[in-house]
Amino acid sequence: MIPDSSKLHTPDSKLNLTERDQKVIWHPYTQMKNALPHIPIVRGEGVYVFNEDGKRYIDAVSSWWVNIHGHSHPYIAQKVAEQLSVLEHVIFAGFTHEPAVLLAERLLPILPGKQDKVFYTDNGSTAVEVALKMCLQYWDNKGTPKTKILAFKNAYHGDTFGAMSVSGRSIFTDAFNSLLFDVEFIDLPNENNISHLISHISNLKDTACFIFEPLILGSGGMLMYEAKYLDQLLSACKEAAILTIADEVMTGFGRTGTYFACEKLTNKPDIICLSKGLTGGTMPLGVTTCTNEIFEAFLSDDKLKTLYHGHSFTANPIACVASLASLDILLKSETLQNIKRVEAKHAVFLEEIKMHPKVKAIRQTGTIIAIEWETGNETSYLSNLRNLLYAYFLDKGIILRPLGNIIYILPPYVISDEDLDYIYAAIKSALEEV
Template identity: 50%
Template sequence: MNLSEKDKSFVWHPFDIYNSENIIIKKGSGVYLHTKDGRKILDGISSWWVNLHGHRNTKISKAINKQLRYLEHVIFAGFSHEPAIKLAESLCKILPGEMQKIFFSDNGSTSTEIALKMAFQYWHNKNAKKIKVMALQGAYHGDTFGAMSVAERGGFNVPFEPYLFDVVFIPFPDHDLVLDQFEVACKSTDAGVFIYEPLVQGSAGMRMYEPKMLEKLILIAKKYDVICIADEVMTGFGRTNKLFASEFCQTKPDIICLSKGITGGYFPLGATAVNTRIAESFATKQIDKIFLHGHSYTANPLACAAANASLEILLSSESTQNRLKISENHIAFVEKIKGNPKIKNAKTLGTILALEVKNDTDTSYFNNLREFLYTEFLKRDILLRPLGNVIYVLPPYIISENQLNRIYAAIEEVLNLIE
């Protein structure tokens, strides 16, 4: 059996369609993925939104090599280490909302799962029956059970619906009526938690809403003492041109979930940040009131070393300039493409570009244009993975103007092929 045949035979991939072909990648460098058979594919989505600084960044690789001389892993209960301490301190300093403590885990789903559990236990510790959870229609927070419960029902979650807990879903906040509906939900004495993706619902097709709407939602939640959880798994670490999307609002969340870009694409790592209010509700030696939760790879030292190096790059003026340049290019391309008869909607925020393509089926992940678009881009050696009929670009921050233009040109070319 060759490698592809072995892959088909032994490996179960995420969102695997039976017997589908996977491209074997031998090497990554900068914005490119090099295939085993010599192709060079431009990674226009930062490999599922994680590789902020491209592939095999020298600084991050060096930091990991250095860390390898000291410690690869240690149990994180009863023990600690410098890379995790440094990372937690840095995150608390740069996160909006005066975050006080960081709880590490290993992916985006666990970071939201942990945020929910912390919020639920916060109320439990106070003997308050504030068990009602509110989320936004179209939300995606991961594939574990808590995360699925607070996400859009239907689609991916159908087989699991009988096992998901009840949630009040608020319409997508693109009109003022949503605020009244949200206030009604928050007013009831059992309202306890509100979870949301700030400003951009990634998996729902990079759906964007205004900071002023989010501000109003958070203000309402705070008025009724509802804990606010910002899921910044996708929007965090510079994606929206602010370091975190929550910075667009004056009023800040109580908990922030992070993952994806945190290590620059080197290791799985999740982080759940909490403010003083949440942290202090667990400040007890009573065993039934502490947070009894943990993962084996929590705060893996190599992952933390990678994250510290990634953060340093992210905060450099070079990376900040690069992000601004991407956003200027995206804005110019939106202006150009929005009149295209194949485009229903074109939007951009920071380094995120999203184009909703017209066709006779509703906009959704399951829209039949997905396969066509994905294949056509790959034929041009460009990795874009449309969310149904929504083409989006979420490039590594090191992408050059020429490389961006190559993506834009491919998009126009592929749009022309649509009947």
């Protein structure tokens, strides 16, 4: 049926973009009743985004951690444009295409350990869902079903139900807790508890897998821990026949100073989840990689041993091409130099403010630095300080999105020293004024 043209929506020319947004959009992680008007962004270039009035903002959080090379990167844009006129999409069940095959061929050799197969999905949450299903069905296919899962307290692995289940219970999961499957949560390892954690893992029964964010728990507050202790946990898991899943959705593609956080480990994971920086922040794509040992457990004449999972846009050719272009840029020597430069700048800034009385804690791993504000007993994600700091930095043309009383800088690697210094100066001012 052809719709009545008189009922087709025509934008109200009297309203600006923010006003039009308020009439039709429901934004993520937002209490819409009292939300501030959303800032209309019309253009991006490098580390900057620009609003309708031409005001420039430094994107100091890489637009939710995805943009690693800067906005509207001309090389990625060129490759995407070329692919659009060749093949925009094709069903990935029964068919394949060059961008998907080439991306897997290029990605697998640079991943930590011996990753052999790529399973494509749409985003970080779905990459985690696939990883969990791989592990649970692996044991079922082997004839030794295991149903328990191990994860860190305060973890965050996504907002789909499986990903929520293996995430720490919080305001993000509160409305759904009764519907989530049981998971055993353990503390982050340190010198005081590592022996206990190893002993505990050694005694676990029927545990299918251990999922972890390597070195940094992002949404949990940019909580950081040492690679040597994670290494010991992975060793204990291997001894206990527990599969391991590295959620490198945020840490992958250079964030921790190496291309992947798990490069800093001796023991490598069985499965790796990737997204965010995979496409350089241009569009959604998720990847779950695994070893041949896991893959081969699904090879059978018994069709019930098939991994029955898929998405309409699995291995979208345009997203794969964007990822290939992003890899080209990531693997250039100048990109690694930028990563090391940002890392070094953060380290200097850390030393400058770590003794400030309002700095409760400060921590850094690679290009990520997090400052925990002293707020007395109020440390909730819902702390009012969050809104004050968010508005303070926006006024100065900086996008910093605090996690409660924790602010963090996680910029595109192309950010200049001048822009970093401007952000540091703004944080110093906020420590005195907010």
